[in-house]
Amino acid sequence: MEFRIVVAITIGILQLIVTAVNSAAAQPLDEASLKERAPRLINLGNVDGKNYFVDSSISRNWTAAKTYCQSLGMELATIMSSAQVAFLKSAYNSTTFIYTHWIDARDSFEERQYTWDNIGVAVTSLSSLPFGVGALRYQTCLSYHAATSPQISIYECETSRKTLCQT
Ligand SMILES: *[C@@H]1O[C@H](CO)[C@@H](O)[C@H](O)[C@H]1NC(C)=O
Numbered sequence: 001m002e003f004r005i006v007v008a009i010t011i012g013i014l015q016l017i018v019t020a021v022n023s024a025a026a027q028p029l030d031e032a033s034l035k036e037r038a039p040r041l042i043n044l045g046n047v048d049g050k051n052y053f054v055d056s057s058i059s060r061n062w063t064a065a066k067t068y069c070q071s072l073g074m075e076l077a078t079i080m081s082s083a084q085v086a087f088l089k090s091a092y093n094s095t096t097f098i099y100t101h102w103i104d105a106r107d108s109f110e111e112r113q114y115t116w117d118n119i120g121v122a123v124t125s126l127s128s129l130p131f132g133v134g135a136l137r138y139q140t141c142l143s144y145h146a147a148t149s150p151q152i153s154i155y156e157c158e159t160s161r162k163t164l165c166q167t
Pocket residue numbers: 093094095096
């Protein structure tokens with residue numbers, strides 16, 4: 001009888017712990033813990049239900065930037081609406097949010113990436129041919145260039161840039 005009660009209580013406690021761990025993992029926006037793990041990460045604010053975070057303290061290659069965001073329970077940033085474009089433009093700051101930051105886009109090794117060189121027309125007419133990727137490594141990645149007139153800049157993926165994460 002007593003043994004059963006002890007087992008029941010133990011299981012109850014374990015379930016509480018599992019619940020606590022799960023909810024911690026589901027909340028990357030725990031500001032206090034983020035401050036501890038990434039003291040120089042700056043929260044740019046909220047748009048379309050997500051927060052953008054910038055790390056200007058260390059420059060990394062694209063792969064390392066993606067891993068860095070994921071290590072904080074986030075992802076490399078995407079910019080997928082005019083609200084997000086406007087938000088990032090208004091977040092420009094000449095000390096804290098300036099120059100180039102990796103975002104979550106890189107070359108695709110697909111037909112749509114190519115143009116017939118002489119005529120400037122997209123290579124879409126090959127669709128009856130299989131498109132072979134071969135053993136290439138990713139070469140070009142996209143960055144968001146924060147400025148008063150922002151733009152998307154293409155760089156070689158192994159070059160070092162700042163990092164733009166999102167929740
Ligand atoms: C840029 O960021 C710094 C540090 O957070 C802040 O003091 C300053 O007011 C900001 N500048 C603008 C133009 O928002």
